[in-house]
Every structure is written in C-alpha cells, then in structure tokens.
C-alpha cells in the first residue's frame with residue numbers, strides 16, 4: 001500500500017526534468033526563466049493534488065510523466081505568447097474601442113518601421129543641421145487639409161482637451177451647455193477634464209435646450225472661453241435646441257473670447273455624400289471661425305491614436321510652450337503613421353478606398369453580400385457540424401461615433417450541432433488568434449464588414465479546430 005510520503009517521493013526533480021531531451025529542445029527556443037517557472041508551477045500543482053488526496057484515493061493516484069512533460073511544453077509555449085496580439089473582429093463594430101479602434105493599412109507599415117528601426121529626422125532640420133521640432137512633420141499637412149492656421153499633435157484627444165483648457169482658460173470660467181457635458185467610455189468626462197486643467201466649468205442652459213442668450217448672460221469678467229463639445233456618443237432628440245457654431249463664434253468675437261470646440265471624432269469627409277448621417281467635419285468648424293478645435297486621430301480619421309489640435313497660431317504657440325505638451329508628446333511611430341495616413345487624404349476617393357476605417361464605413365451593401373456569400377461557400381465545403389445561414393443585419397461605427405447610424409450589412413450565422421453556442425464563442429475567443437464574435441438568438445454571428453478576406457482561411461481553420469466535442473468537455 002503506497003502512502004502519501006511515497007507519492008511525494010515520486011515527484012520528479014526539477015533538474016531531471018530540465019535534462020529531458022524534449023525540455024532541452026524547448027530551452028533552445030524559450031527563455032530558461034519561463035521554462036523553469038512553468039516546471040515549478042506544475043510540480044507545485046502535483047504536490048497540492050497529493051496533499052489533498054483522501055485515504056481511499058491514494059491507491060488510484062498515478063503520476064503520468066510523459067503527460068507532465070507535454071503539459072510543461074504546452075504551458076511554456078502559452079506563457080511565451082505575446083499578450084497584445086491581433087484578433088479577428090467579426091462584430092461589425094468598425095471602431096471597436098476594446099479591439100483597438102482604427103486599423104492602419106499595410107501601406108503605413110513601411111513609414112512606421114522606417115523611423116522605428118532607423119535613426120530619423122524626428123528633431124533635426126536637415127536644411128540647417130540645427131535642432132528641429134517633432135511637430136513640424138505633420139503641421140503643414142494638417143493645416144493644408146483643414147484650412148487652419150496652425151496645428152499641434154499630442155497623445156490622444158483627452159490630452160488635447162486638457163492641454164487646450166490648461167493653456168487658454170486656467171483659473172478662468174469656461175462656458176459649456178448642459179447638453180454637452182459628455183462622458184466618453186474610459187473615464188473621459190468633460191467636467192472632470194476641466195477640473196484637472198484648472199479651468200472652471202460654468203454650465204448654462206438645460207439638458208435639452210441651450211440658447212444663445214444663456215451663453216451671453218453667463219459671460220462676465222472671469223470668463224476665459226466658450227466651449228462646444230460634440231455629443232459624439234449620444235444624441236438628445238425631440239424638443240431640443242443647440243447654438244450653432246457660427247452664432248457662438250460671433251458671440252465670442254463680440255466679447256473678445258476664444259471659442260473652443262472638441263469635435264471628438266473628427267472627420268475630414270462629409271459622410272452624407274455616401275448616404276450616411278451628416279457628421280460635422282473639421283473643415284466646417286475651421287470655416288465657421290472656431291479658434292481652437294480638437295479631435296482624435298484614431299476614430300473617424302482612421303489614423304493612429306493621437307489628439308489633434310488645430311486653430312489660431314497665437315493659441316497653438318502658447319500650447320507649444322506649456323510643459324504639459326512635453327508630457328503629452330507623441331512618439332515618432334505615431335507621427336509617421338499619422339503623416340502617412342494624412343497624405344492619403346489629398347485625394348478623397350483614394351482615402352475612401354485606402355483608409356480601412358473609411359473603406360469599411362462606405363462599403364456598399366452589395367459588396368458585403370458577395371463577401372458574405374464567399375465565406376458561406378467556403379464554410380460549406382468543410383462540412384462542419386453546424387448550420388450555416390446568410391442573413392441581413394446592421395453594423396455599427398463604434399468608438400463613440402455616430403451612435404444612431406446603422407449600416408445595413410450581411411452576416412453569417414452559425415449554430416453548432418455538438419457543442420453549445422456559448423462554448424463555440426468561448427473557444428473562438430480563446431483561439432491562438434482570437435476570433436471575437438457575438439451571440440444573437442442562439443446563433444454565432446459573423447458580420448463580414450469588419451472581416452478582411454485574407455482572414456477567411458484563419459476563421460475556417462479555427463472553426464475546424466474548435467467545433468468538435470473534445471475529451472474532457474462537460475456538457
């Protein structure tokens with residue numbers, strides 16, 4: 001009769017495991033520290049198992065050494081995987097905040113890698129050989145595209161708003177409509193950002209209606225600016241009134257107060273031309289005479305994460321001197337990706353085709369239908385244990401942009417025969433390359449709008465791998 005003590009002595013020694021051929025091979029590709037860590041964890045687990053065995057179970061316990069080695073190899077490879085990796089987005093939400101918002105196209109890769117892997121002109125003026133500024137690389141192109149006098153790029157739009165308010169309205173009152181006290185996911189709230197900047201929030205009007213006279217009555221000695229915030233991720237409908245930009249600018253001029261606008265998801269393209277709802281464009285705000293405008297680089301613009309500030313040179317020059325600018329400064333890879341993205345905008349037709357976000361938004365429903373048809377046919381060829389349907393659905397823009405827009409789309413719906421739809425969703429999500437899907441009406445839904453065709457093979461392989469009932473599954 002074995003007792004626990006003898007079971008403990010069966011546990012292999014770490015050094016012996018390290019000397020196994022298979023583990024030696026593993027050590028040629030993985031860092032020793034990872035392999036050791038995994039061996040220790042597995043041995044600890046066995047120790048715990050033995051410690052917790054009841055008397056009757058002691059006889060049954062058997063340590064399977066080959067399986068232990070296999071598990072160590074699996075765990076180590078798993079542990080060595082990158083945590084931040086690509087996923088396939090089948091949700092149809094184009095600017096999916098949790099999945100990284102805007103995608104960059106392949107053509108941006110060279111621009112980014114070029115400055116990341118070599119020394120670059122980041123802060124040198126090659127004409128004079130003197131020290132230059134990292135901000136010049138995109139300033140020209142932004143002012144040309146928008147018509148603004150000057151531009152500055154920081155880490156994200158939240159930083160942009162904070163920098164603007166801190167530079168232009170510290171210890172002064174900033175007048176904002178109660179209908180525009182926006183909260184964006186991820187803890188960006190206009191009143192809180194304002195507090196951080198040192199500006200004092202002066203709310204006017206009501207949630208649904210704010211009139212010009214509300215702003216005018218609030219103006220006094222302490223007023224530093226008028227602020228308009230685009231209600232990116234919600235709409236107030238029904239009995240409503242907002243003051244237009246032109247009127248606000250006129251009021252600002254009359255009282256010598258700058259007008260600031262946070263457009264949030266800044267777009268250079270008028271989407272109403274493509275049959276979508278009208279979203280204010282950056283150029284319109286510049287033309288209306290707004291003094292300072294801020295927007296994100298990775299929402300509707302379709303570039304890298306960045307906060308773009310444009311407007312009057314006298315204010316931008318002050319911002320460049322604000323120490324916060326140093327804290328919010330953008331990295332060279334971002335600047336390269338932004339410059340390469342912005343260049344595409346000189347030709348709007350080109351931009352629609354080549355900037356993935358714009359391409360996905362403006363994709364024709366017929367094009368999506370044939371794309372879905374192709375995926376369905378491929379799936380059918382594999383004779384997977386599931387039902388496969390083609391159906392109409394709606395995609396969303398996401399990223400807190402155009403919340404009411406529903407883009408007509410086509411989806412593949414899958415209902416597995418052998419496992420539950422929840423289990424299938426989970427397995428795909430935990431797959432080597434995670435595939436993010438959604439469940440609707442007991443079916444797994446794949447909206448092809450956000451799937452690249454080169455990802456079809458990956459989806460097919462994943463479905464083949466995960467679809468069948470596996471040993472150890474409990475249903």
Ligand SMILES: *Cc1c(COP(=O)(O)O)cnc(C)c1O
Nearest residue numbers: 156157158184232263264265296
């Ligand atoms: C998204 C958004 C922000 C925050 O922009 P980030 O680039 O995510 O920092 C700020 N204001 C508005 C109105 C927005 O829509």
